[in-house]
Amino acid sequence: MSANTTTATPTPPFDLVLFGGTGDLAMRKLLPALYQAHRDGVLHPEGRIIAAARSELDTEGFRNMASERCREHIRAEFFQDAVWNEFLQRLVYLQVDARQSEHFRELAALLEPYPQRVRVFYLSTGPDLFAPICQHIAAANLVTSLARVAVEKPLGHDLASAKAINDLLAAVFPEPQIYRIDHYLGKETVQNLMALRFGNTFFEPLWQRGWVSHVQITVAEHIGVEGRGEFYDHTGALRDMVQNHLLQTLCIVAMEPPTSMDPDAVRNEKLKVLHALKPITAHEVSTLTVRGQYRAGASRGVPVPGYREEPGIPADSLTETFVALKAELNNWRWAGVPFYLRTGKRLQERVTEIVIYFRQVPVSIFPSAGGILPEPNRLVIRLQPEESVKLYMMAKEPGDGMRLKPVHLNLDFATTFKTRKVEAYERLLLDVLRGRPTLFLRRDELEAAWRWVEPILHAWADSGEPPKPYTAGSWGPAASSALISRDGFSWHEES
Numbered sequence: 001m002s003a004n005t006t007t008a009t010p011t012p013p014f015d016l017v018l019f020g021g022t023g024d025l026a027m028r029k030l031l032p033a034l035y036q037a038h039r040d041g042v043l044h045p046e047g048r049i050i051a052a053a054r055s056e057l058d059t060e061g062f063r064n065m066a067s068e069r070c071r072e073h074i075r076a077e078f079f080q081d082a083v084w085n086e087f088l089q090r091l092v093y094l095q096v097d098a099r100q101s102e103h104f105r106e107l108a109a110l111l112e113p114y115p116q117r118v119r120v121f122y123l124s125t126g127p128d129l130f131a132p133i134c135q136h137i138a139a140a141n142l143v144t145s146l147a148r149v150a151v152e153k154p155l156g157h158d159l160a161s162a163k164a165i166n167d168l169l170a171a172v173f174p175e176p177q178i179y180r181i182d183h184y185l186g187k188e189t190v191q192n193l194m195a196l197r198f199g200n201t202f203f204e205p206l207w208q209r210g211w212v213s214h215v216q217i218t219v220a221e222h223i224g225v226e227g228r229g230e231f232y233d234h235t236g237a238l239r240d241m242v243q244n245h246l247l248q249t250l251c252i253v254a255m256e257p258p259t260s261m262d263p264d265a266v267r268n269e270k271l272k273v274l275h276a277l278k279p280i281t282a283h284e285v286s287t288l289t290v291r292g293q294y295r296a297g298a299s300r301g302v303p304v305p306g307y308r309e310e311p312g313i314p315a316d317s318l319t320e321t322f323v324a325l326k327a328e329l330n331n332w333r334w335a336g337v338p339f340y341l342r343t344g345k346r347l348q349e350r351v352t353e354i355v356i357y358f359r360q361v362p363v364s365i366f367p368s369a370g371g372i373l374p375e376p377n378r379l380v381i382r383l384q385p386e387e388s389v390k391l392y393m394m395a396k397e398p399g400d401g402m403r404l405k406p407v408h409l410n411l412d413f414a415t416t417f418k419t420r421k422v423e424a425y426e427r428l429l430l431d432v433l434r435g436r437p438t439l440f441l442r443r444d445e446l447e448a449a450w451r452w453v454e455p456i457l458h459a460w461a462d463s464g465e466p467p468k469p470y471t472a473g474s475w476g477p478a479a480s481s482a483l484i485s486r487d488g489f490s491w492h493e494e495s
Helices: 024-039 059-073 081-088 101-111 127-139 159-170 188-198 229-233 236-254 263-276 424-434 443-463 478-485
Strands: 014-019 047-053 091-095 118-123 147-151 178-180 212-220 289-295 297-299 302-304 322-327 339-344 351-358 378-384 388-396 404-412 468-471
Touching: 014 024, 014 101, 014 424, 024 047, 024 059, 024 081, 024 424, 047 101, 059 081, 059 091, 091 101, 101 127, 118 127, 118 424, 127 147, 127 159, 147 159, 159 443, 178 443, 188 236, 188 378, 188 388, 212 236, 229 236, 236 263, 236 322, 236 339, 236 351, 236 443, 263 443, 289 443, 289 478, 322 478, 339 478, 468 478
Parallel strands: 014 047, 014 118, 047 091, 118 147, 147 178, 212 339, 289 468
Antiparallel strands: 212 351, 289 322, 297 302, 322 339, 351 378, 378 388, 388 404
């Protein structure tokens, strides 16, 4: 094993129980992330990973499954057969039907000899299984002062269902022991956004309405529903992406400096942003939001079907695969500054980025064609496909004249930092094991986000209007461009 990351704090001894341990998330993200932590020597030697699922397997069979399915999700340069075989010794499999209490007695028999270990119950299942799992955990007396529960989205489909999930979790676990996961908060560049904002002085005077003209947050995917049609058609882009990922990113961009990195200090400031969001009323929804649905087109030069032709999608589905909206904050720092959010499937590129547009110079003293002002300065924070931070500004072109050209300063993480990048799920899993809740949603944050989103959902349902069509491989409906151009701006679409 090699300590080649900046993550150095070891975990305490632990038992991590992965409900849904044979599922796609466990195999693609969770187990590969835990392997990397093991490879770097971060996991305590007395740490077990107990996969719990309905499949009729034994531990050896599960280890073989993990070896077959996980390897393709671990970068080749980090995969070492000897280290993987060491890691496999941590894995234990237990057949568990979430609705059968006797299976939890077997789980208790595994856990009870180690009452001083951290116990993490990771619910990588559908939310319909949260209640029986938590109830059986409580009935089996498995909740200790060192126990934690981690839950994946979707955490509800509206405010009432989110409250119901929170209530059932609270009936078993105290709030400080509940870790609600939004994996975007674990991304390195989101962490760097915090560092840029609160670790440097020169941004702070500019990070407010006097100098910022508007903010864009984009999460674009070039893929479709990828076999998740039945799930996605009951969810849609607003619930799947805006209510959690985009609003949490907005909170980090717009929040006030916390008094410290204490978990509640950070989350208190994020909550203030959610409370400051100006409600979008029913009569404003048609002008401040755009919902779209992709039609047949081409993705990366390959013909792809429309959303309604995807497996599991009804031919008359009104579910949105694209959302763009304009949000505003009613507070002193950001009053009057629009925040444009957009997300969608089957778009032209896969890109996640935050773009801070600064105000234009009031008067240009430099010659330009047709009296057009130079491009405004902007800070582009890209989360995927690669992670980078670029500051765009104007500079003189070489030559005899005085002509300006946009250039950028680029913080290239790959060349600046030689250590391996910690992936989002690796960071979040380690934080759960260490008991660091800063990057996880508190109950009041989750419910505040639903409270803001829900009127949009209701207005769309009441209108009966279908989503606006857009061609797969494009940047979404034309109405999305109109939404931002009405204010004199355009979407940042530089590859």
